[in-house]
Amino acid sequence: MPKFIIMDTSLSLTRIKHLLNRYFIENWKKDLYVGLVLLVIAFASNPMAGFSGFVYMVMVLLYTGRIFGNLAHKESAQHYLMIPASTSEKLIVNLFLSHIYYVLLLLVFLVSGILLRAFILSPFCETFNCFSFLDAKKSMFSFSSYVSFLSFQSILAFGSVYFRKNAFIKTLLSIAAFFFFLVMLVIFIFRLNPDSLTPLMDQLSVIQESFMINRMLNYKTSFCMSTIISIVITCFFWILSYFRLRETEV
């Protein structure tokens, strides 16, 4: 037996099924209402403007940002942590819910709203293309953008297990603070010694140039790189979430 157990390996499909069952029974109404709101927005807004697509993204992110919402209050956190399932099983269920279930569920309502609008408006406007939204937002549904979206989701999921209360806002603020700190650091270094950044900037422009050339020459390589980076970020934050959940005390 290893002395230190880094990750518990207790995985049972039956318990995962029970956890999913629990989620659906407790939340189906809420999910339906949220979906209907999205359907109405998609129906009422102009698909070309992309407003409903933006609302869709925000809704999925909001959902993910509250994926460990049970931990927000002492009573519900105690209840959640005492459910007889391992940390990894709870994490897998939340991973499935945030990365697949919410994305698909809300997408169904979004597309339904767009189609409904198309069918109702088509007699009055023949040129209306019900799939124009999907065409216009093709990039939104591409694999690489989905993977980047997953990485952002994973950061929000980590935020929801880390911050507990007002996790979504706190996570966004933390991301903003991180980039602010990064920019301030660069400015500080530049102010301290204006010449110190010149070699770095030169190096960056060289990298950028070569990257652009590379990109033109080999689009696939850059696509693979960005996908791999997104997957690594996603995995990293879910692993962090696992440890945070395992160490959570109430």
Added chain:
Amino acid sequence: MIEIKSIDFAYSKKQKLFQDLNLSMQSGHIYGLLGKNGAGKTSLLKILSGLRFPQKGSVEVLAYRAEFRKPEMLREIYFLPEEIFTPMLKIRQLTNVYASFYPNFSLEQYNAYLEEFDITNRDLYINKLSHGQKKKVLIAFALACNTKILLMDEPTNGLDIPSKSIFRKVMASAATEDRLVLISTHQVRDLHSLIDSIIILDNGEIVVNEPDERITQKLCFQAVDGDVDEKEVLYFEENLRGNLIVTENKHQIDSHLDLELFFNAVMANKKRIKEIFNA
């Protein structure tokens, strides 16, 4: 069944709640966990259920390390906290969602306990019930789970007078040889007839962990008229009928354990009582 070995626990670095705490509990008992406010009763229950981690030492529950919260342990332990969480479910739905996590759950028992508590309409939403009603539903569920360990924090708080006696009745019927029940309470009179072993927690240490019989074997609880010999008395309380006293039971007198009196005696004369039990 439960082994706590030399644990240290603190909420802040400055003040330790438990220091080198040891405790052992066996199945077939209903333990009463008593202590003053802030003594650490709820914290101890949380440590046992893996919701809090000790900074030092180990807590083994059914041979599992509590802090790992293994499903094999969690399915055999049910913790009913004082501040309960009620999911947005109907009373009958609770079993659809959570019963499957507990292998020994009995639907018949759940319904029978609900009947006992006079909860007949199973289509009510639990979160919309009164606090007492919520507690009754969760007590019924907790008992029907048939877990080997049942931890309850102030279970009678919020229950009306008839429900308290029903609680005692159902708890007595649910107590089995392979089950350990630990009830943390201030309402000693409510649970006096139920508890068969007493654990008293004070200043981060277990002052007493004894079965009822041993307490009455070592101490004598009496009501006396007139003056009392203060040298012999470990604790006394005046009441309308005279004095209630606790003395060392040197002459093997049969007396009835008065939990409140015993607790006050321990608080007033901790060192002496520890000596008596350790002798």
